[in-house]
Amino acid sequence: MxxxxxxxxxxxxxxxxxxxxxxxxxxxxxxxxxxxxxxASWAVADAERWRKAAVPTVAAPAVGGWVLAVLVAAAYVLLFGLSSTSAAWHSGPGDGTDWRRYPGLILLTALPLWYRYVPVAAIPAAVFVAGEVVLTLARSGDVDPPARAGWLVVLAACAVGFTGSCWRLRARRRQRALALAAAGGRRFPLPDGTPESDGHRGHRHFYLGLALCLVAAAILIDGLFGGPTTSAVAYDAIGQQRIVLVLLVAGTTFYGRGLLAYRAASRLHGQSQPxxxxxxxxxxxxxxxxxxxxxxxxxxxxxxxxxxxxxxxxxxxxxxxxxxxxxxxxxxxxxxxxxxxxxxxxxxxxxxxxxxxxxxxxxxxxxxxxxxxxxxxxxxxxxxxxxxxxxxxxxxxxxxxxxxxxxxxRERTDRYQEAQRKAEKRRRNAPRGSSTRGRGSGSGNRYNGGGCGSGCGSSCGSGCGGD
Known part of the structure; x- marks a missing residue:
């Protein structure tokens, strides 16, 4: 079938x-x-209006995410690679690990992934990082040109992330409204036999993200009680901060993506639908x-x-x-x-x-x-x-x-029947008992005392029948 x-x-x-x-x-x-x-049928004119309500390609999840990734990478190079003061994200030399500005670094690093998979979280992240940058630029008068350029690139990334995320969320609302208008006011129960995806949708990402965040929290707590710096005036937890940065960025992305998928499945199965x-x-x-x-x-x-x-x-x-x-x-x-x-x-x-x-x-x-x-x-x-x-x-x-x-x-059936006929012909043409004789000549002489017959006398003599 x-x-x-x-x-x-x-x-x-x-x-x-x-x-x-x-x-x-x-x-x-x-x-x-x-x-x-x-x-109701979806009219082509209504579908075309739905298509035009989407965000342009430049603000699409994949394209916008890559644009933000390039901006964040450029900011990293300017702030940590080319800046001579190296004081972009910590309080200064000799002060040890900076915890106050560490959340901003996490949010900036997560911005490209959040924009692509969790745009609702990218909006507050962009606002927080941009506010921190504005305060830093207002207080720091001795920042060198590479660091200042890095801050400006961070502001550009925040602007792109905030604008693009708001644009995408607004486009979703408009498209939902257009689809609901085309469907009319009727709501229908889901058809019989519908797979209940709310029992598994998003769970794998959700629990994986939660596990990564818990591991990051444990490492972060260990970093808070780390050893002193070389000047013995502050604690040094730079290594823990780097590991936690990667874990939190990945963990929060998986967690948010899984949560959004589960909520979408729950909305679908929890009520009648257009x-x-x-x-x-x-x-x-x-x-x-x-x-x-x-x-x-x-x-x-x-x-x-x-x-x-x-x-x-x-x-x-x-x-x-x-x-x-x-x-x-x-x-x-x-x-x-x-x-x-x-x-x-x-x-x-x-x-x-x-x-x-x-x-x-x-x-x-x-x-x-x-x-x-x-x-x-x-x-x-x-x-x-x-x-x-x-x-x-x-x-x-x-x-x-x-x-x-x-x-x-018909061709498939003919090929199958032809293969069956060939297999039956090979079975009929096979020599009868050839495999039995082959097995008997070896196993009978070796294990059965009287099975060798009269032909054995010329080779094994009287010792064959007596064993």
Missing amino acids: TDYHIKYLPIGTLPEDGVGTWSVTRDGVTSRSVFGAGV ALIVGVRAGADGRHWVCADARTRSAAPLIAYVPRKSDTRTRTRLLGSGSALGAGNGHHDIDPTHEPFEAVLYGTLAEGDEVVLEYACAEYDRPEQMGRMYAAVTTAPLRPDRRHGLGPWEPADGDARQRERLRED
């Missing part, structure tokens, strides 16, 4: 109070309109892209998700069989990497949100050439990816697709 994605949704995949009918649009493309109190009929197209790299619908060829891929086997349930309920899979009613199977298929999306549409997608799949019994159509459900978080690499697509002809699938099934 092989599962195939069905091009259009049958009525059975819609929520209980959704009613649908098939119609033909003016351009000759077969489509379906949903009326009554059911699920629903939209969308199109989904699979990429060669395993990512699936949501678009406005499965009919409009100009509809651009909007946002991606990666379906996992643990978060996908197939054959949740039977939708039809036999004549229901006829090629003329839109219920033919397709290749999802070549064209999109139709699905019902439950949840809000924005970066970091989690959604449920229900679609139709068919399996065919090859010996009888009968088909059965089932509902399948996938739960997945939405990714902030931008590059999809998907080209234009053409709708497959249902009759031609069915003939091609039947031809492939």
Whole structure:
């Protein structure tokens, strides 16, 4: 049995109070309109407004994170490598470890990762570091030019992190509002068989981050009671501070990322959700892209998700069989990497949100050439990816697709039967008892006293039968 994605949704995949009918649009493309109190289709114009509400590419998580990483690295070089005073982040020579400015150094180092994975935490971090820099520049009149340039680079990084994070959070709110407006006021329970991801989503990152933070806290406490400096006037915990810096940056990033993923899953499963009929197209790299619908060829891929086997349930309920899979009613199977298929999306549409997608799949019994159509459900978080690499697509002809699938099934069956015939022919042509004679000539003479027969007398004499 092989599962195939069905091009259009049958009525059975819609929520209980959704009613649908098939119609033909003016351009000759077969489509379906949903009326009554059911699920709304996502219009291409509404989807285009949703796409334009996203942040520009320069403020995207990956691009913005790399920009911040470059700025933070440049600040490190200027403050610690080129500054002659080396007093950028500590009180001065002979004073030992500086604890007062240490939190600012941690927040600055974590800013690129927080911007990419936890933007809500990057906003207060940028404000704190920028305030500390302003106070330092106001008090320090003897800072050398490299250190002053380093402070200015830190201010630039804080401005980028603060502006970009606020921009991203605002874009999320706008996109959610646009998706909710397109879905209307109706809310639907999640379909039967939906994988409950709130029982595991984000837990691994959450507990890993918590463990790293606890280890960092233990090392930091040890550093507070470290040994004295060479001048014996202060404690030296520079080594502990460096280790804790790495642990806290990684730990807080994992912790925040896991917490946000868990909260998104909890919001999805904790209440009824809005629903939209969308199109989904699979990429060669395993990512699936949501678009406005499965009919409009100009509809651009909007946002991606990666379906996992643990978060996908197939054959949740039977939708039809036999004549229901006829090629003329839109219920033919397709290749999802070549064209999109139709699905019902439950949840809000924005970066970091989690959604449920229900679609139709068919399996065919090859010996009888009968088909059965089932509902399948996938739960997945939405990714902030931008590059999809998907080209234009053409709708497959249902009759031609069915003939091609039947031809492939016949060829697969013929190859299997031919392999079976060859294996049976080899078994029939094998010499009878050849392996038995081979084993008897060795094992019988060695272990069975009377098994060697009359031929043994010429070689082993009277000693053969007596042992």
